Amino acid sequence: MSEGDHNTGSEEPQEAPGLNRRHFLKYLGFGAIGAAPLPILPSLLRKTLDQKTVRSNGAPALAPNGQIRQWTMIIDLRYCDGCQSQGTPPQCTTACIEGHFSPEPMEWIEVYEAELPGDGTQFIPTPCQQCQNPPCVNVCPVAATFSTPEGTVLIDQNRCIGCRICMAACPYDRRFFNWGSPPVPPEALLADYSAEHQVPAKKGTVMKCDFCPDMARAGTLPYCVQGCPNDAIYYGDLEEDIATNGEEVVSASRLLSQNQAYRLKEDLNTKPRVYYIPGHGEAVGRDAFTEGRQPTEWPWIERAKGAREWKR
Amino acid sequence: MEAVGTWRERLEQTALAPVVNTSRWYYLWVAFLLAVLAWGLYAYSVQLRDGLIVTGMRDRISWGLYITTFVFFIGISHAGTLISAILRVTQAGWRTPVTRMAEFITAVSLACGAMFVIIDLGRPDRLLNVIIHGRWQSPIVWDVVAITTYLTASLMYLFLPMIPDLALFRDRLPGKVPRWKLWIYRIFSVGWVGNNSQRRSMASAIALMMLLIIPIAVSVHTVVSWIFAMTLREPWNSTIFGAFFVAGAIFSGIAVLIILMAVLRKVYHLEEYITEKHFKYLGFLMTAMAMIMIYGNLSEFITVGYKLEGEGEFHFEQLFLGQFAGFYWYYFIGGLIVPCLLTLLPWTRNIRGVVLAAVLVTVAMWIERYFIVVAGLRVPLMPYEPASYTPTWVEWSVMAGGFALFALLITIFVKVFPILSVWEIAEEHESAEQSPAPAPLVPEAVAAPAGGG
Numbered sequence: 001m002s003e004g005d006h007n008t009g010s011e012e013p014q015e016a017p018g019l020n021r022r023h024f025l026k027y028l029g030f031g032a033i034g035a036a037p038l039p040i041l042p043s044l045l046r047k048t049l050d051q052k053t054v055r056s057n058g059a060p061a062l063a064p065n066g067q068i069r070q071w072t073m074i075i076d077l078r079y080c081d082g083c084q085s086q087g088t089p090p091q092c093t094t095a096c097i098e099g100h101f102s103p104e105p106m107e108w109i110e111v112y113e114a115e116l117p118g119d120g121t122q123f124i125p126t127p128c129q130q131c132q133n134p135p136c137v138n139v140c141p142v143a144a145t146f147s148t149p150e151g152t153v154l155i156d157q158n159r160c161i162g163c164r165i166c167m168a169a170c171p172y173d174r175r176f177f178n179w180g181s182p183p184v185p186p187e188a189l190l191a192d193y194s195a196e197h198q199v200p201a202k203k204g205t206v207m208k209c210d211f212c213p214d215m216a217r218a219g220t221l222p223y224c225v226q227g228c229p230n231d232a233i234y235y236g237d238l239e240e241d242i243a244t245n246g247e248e249v250v251s252a253s254r255l256l257s258q259n260q261a262y263r264l265k266e267d268l269n270t271k272p273r274v275y276y277i278p279g280h281g282e283a284v285g286r287d288a289f290t291e292g293r294q295p296t297e298w299p300w301i302e303r304a305k306g307a308r309e310w311k312r
Numbered sequence: 313m314e315a316v317g318t319w320r321e322r323l324e325q326t327a328l329a330p331v332v333n334t335s336r337w338y339y340l341w342v343a344f345l346l347a348v349l350a351w352g353l354y355a356y357s358v359q360l361r362d363g364l365i366v367t368g369m370r371d372r373i374s375w376g377l378y379i380t381t382f383v384f385f386i387g388i389s390h391a392g393t394l395i396s397a398i399l400r401v402t403q404a405g406w407r408t409p410v411t412r413m414a415e416f417i418t419a420v421s422l423a424c425g426a427m428f429v430i431i432d433l434g435r436p437d438r439l440l441n442v443i444i445h446g447r448w449q450s451p452i453v454w455d456v457v458a459i460t461t462y463l464t465a466s467l468m469y470l471f472l473p474m475i476p477d478l479a480l481f482r483d484r485l486p487g488k489v490p491r492w493k494l495w496i497y498r499i500f501s502v503g504w505v506g507n508n509s510q511r512r513s514m515a516s517a518i519a520l521m522m523l524l525i526i527p528i529a530v531s532v533h534t535v536v537s538w539i540f541a542m543t544l545r546e547p548w549n550s551t552i553f554g555a556f557f558v559a560g561a562i563f564s565g566i567a568v569l570i571i572l573m574a575v576l577r578k579v580y581h582l583e584e585y586i587t588e589k590h591f592k593y594l595g596f597l598m599t600a601m602a603m604i605m606i607y608g609n610l611s612e613f614i615t616v617g618y619k620l621e622g623e624g625e626f627h628f629e630q631l632f633l634g635q636f637a638g639f640y641w642y643y644f645i646g647g648l649i650v651p652c653l654l655t656l657l658p659w660t661r662n663i664r665g666v667v668l669a670a671v672l673v674t675v676a677m678w679i680e681r682y683f684i685v686v687a688g689l690r691v692p693l694m695p696y697e698p699a700s701y702t703p704t705w706v707e708w709s710v711m712a713g714g715f716a717l718f719a720l721l722i723t724i725f726v727k728v729f730p731i732l733s734v735w736e737i738a739e740e741h742e743s744a745e746q747s748p749a750p751a752p753l754v755p756e757a758v759a760a761p762a763g764g765g
Contacts, residue, residue: 012553041443110694112696114694137546139449139452139543140450141442141446141453141456142438142442142444142446143445144445153655159438159441160435160438161434161435161438161441162434163429163433163452164432164434165450165452165539166376167374168374168540168543168545168689169542170693171693172693173692173693173696175693176371177364177374177434178363178434179363179364179367179369180364180365202435203363203435204364204437205434206434227548230457308549
């Protein structure tokens with residue numbers, strides 16, 4: 001600012017006031033026009049890069065009345081003894097791990113042992129609650145996790161950026177992260193990846209229970225329902241009002257209302273699709289004061305190449 | 313007039329000195345920073361190869377040092393906004409020697425903070441998905457928008473008042489510095505000669521940016537807090553979070569600015585311009601923010617603690633008595649109460665005392681971010697044993713690398729760009745000398761008024 005003294009400035013003729021302001025406003029206007037296309041930039045990018053929109057596999061299943069099926073799960077805790085009587089780890093978890101090759105230590109359906117008011121315990125098998133007001137879907141920055149017309153919440157591991165805000169947002173602790181390269185058995189590598197099956201697992205992405213809608217559409221039941229030795233888990237469709245545990249077919253609404261069914265953390269208004277009928281395994285002869293269950297196992301882990309253990 | 317001339321000459325020499333003279337210590341310092349940065353890069357390469365498994369984070373405590381450091385850096389970026397925008401708006405004339413440093417901190421810490429979010433990603437290779445598939449409903453996208461806006465605005469706000477000083481460098485430095493530096497000065501001084509119309513343009517541009525940048529800065533740290541507050545976690549589920557984060561941001565920003573001021577003052581002999589008064593005033597500002605923080609703590613904890621609803625009891629137990637008690641009480645006593653005393657009591661109300669307070673505050677505010685993130689995630693959501701989190705060497709190394717990069721960028725900035733806002737100091741000096749001040753050539757909003765500070 002050698003020439004920029006106050007004195008040199010005042011010698012110059014005064015320019016018309018407002019001239020610069022007019023220029024300034026003009027540039028501001030050009031700037032605004034230039035910035036206007038910014039919001040459509042992402043869609044242009046999407047077109048250019050030809051990114052496929054993620055959705056679940058095929059068309060949604062239809063109920064007899066032509067409406068889209070609304071998958072639900074009803075877990076009858078009166079029949080769940082945490083597989084104490086079998087002397088095995090919870091079989092729903094094991095079947096799920098076998099079916100999805102979910103890497104250790106992920107338990108997409110986890111059997112929690114919760115304390116009862118009178119000091120005993122109950123077992124609560126907990127899959128993803130498939131919320132209808134899902135906090136995880138709300139916060140995802142890239143729509144990698146999304147709600148489907150069938151009322152399930154899925155994750156596209158090909159889009160997930162691994163920011164883990166969905167894990168912070170899930171109030172049920174039902175989301176799991178592939179912290180390293182997930183161990184995968186050879187047969188899993190042959191699987192066709194889909195958001196409905198999540199095989200094979202992908203490094204640096206989030207996974208969780210997918211509610212097995214592909215199996216339901218094919219006419220079979222989810223792994224956990226098939227795996228339960230006490231037939232405590234019902235899977236069904238709220239649209240047709242039908243549910244089955246593999247043994248009997250019942251009216252879902254009747255089963256819920258006649259047995260004081262509840263949902264986890266109802267007060268959060270997440271509107272889960274998983275219902276519970278209160279109990280502690282009494283229908284299969286479990287005493288509430290018999291505590292403990294066998295630890296979960298990952299039977300296929302030994303066949304997986306380069307498997308590393310990591311603890312939660 | 314003669315006295316003013318030599319005063320002016322001395323000011324310009326002081327501002328030019330760091331660019332012209334380079335001591336051996338400078339190279340040693342840069343070498344040290346580069347070594348730490350290289351180590352951090354090595355640690356990050358390990359993380360890229362093996363995944364986040366090399367960190368201490370796991371499914372139940374899924375954010376750790378990286379997110380802590382991200383929040384911390386975005387926080388200290390508020391130094392620039394406060395000192396140069398808020399003090400400029402309020403026409404506090406004493407701010408002039410420290411504005412440039414504050415603006416350096418803003419630009420550099422924003423860049424470093426944004427970097428830590430990317431470091432935390434499981435799939436950094438898919439970063440562009442945030443733009444291609446971005447959803448406006450996600451707090452992460454709010455953050456991306458807010459931080460990039462703030463970075464753009466603060467770079468402009470750093471650049472605009474620097475134009476006259478860059479022109480000074482352009483005119484004074486030929487033959488004394490390498491050609492690339494002169495090239496930078498020529499390009500970025502955008503033909504400044506200091507005539508009336510240029511002054512008016514710059515003044516209105518600064519005035520506009522000054523008004524724009526304050527709401528942008530407030531929005532940035534509010535949105536950062538919403539990453540946490542938009543979840544259904546007990547300790548984060550708080551309406552006060554946004555305001556609390558903004559207050560904490562300005563608080564830690566002042567502290568880092570005081571530390572940087574002390575260092576640059578010592579290294580580049582700025583004692584004439586950065587005086588005890590500046591430390592005292594910034595110390596008072598820091599104390600004011602500390603009191604807001606104390607109030608925020610009490611307000612939040614009493615409303616929750618009185619009722620102890622839900623997991624509140626568990627959280628309070630771990631925070632005040634359990635795993636995080638050491639951190640919490642250091643933060644509350646060492647980071648909020650002791651700094652207040654140091655800056656207010658007459659025996660410690662000097663440069664040493666204020667700098668010590670600033671160091672305490674800086675450490676405490678990093679720790680506060682740490683227990684907000686980690687203790688918040690540790691509260692169990694389901695009937696399971698609370699998880700634990702211990703950062704690994706990779707996380708510590710990457711974090712050290714991040715701080716080294718921060719220091720390195722500041723060091724380089726200081727070597728290339730003017731650390732003192734020469735024209736503002738001169739104007740302030742002149743208006744203080746000749747009272748009543750002559751009609752200023754720059755509009756009121758920008759010209760420092762007589763007797764400011």
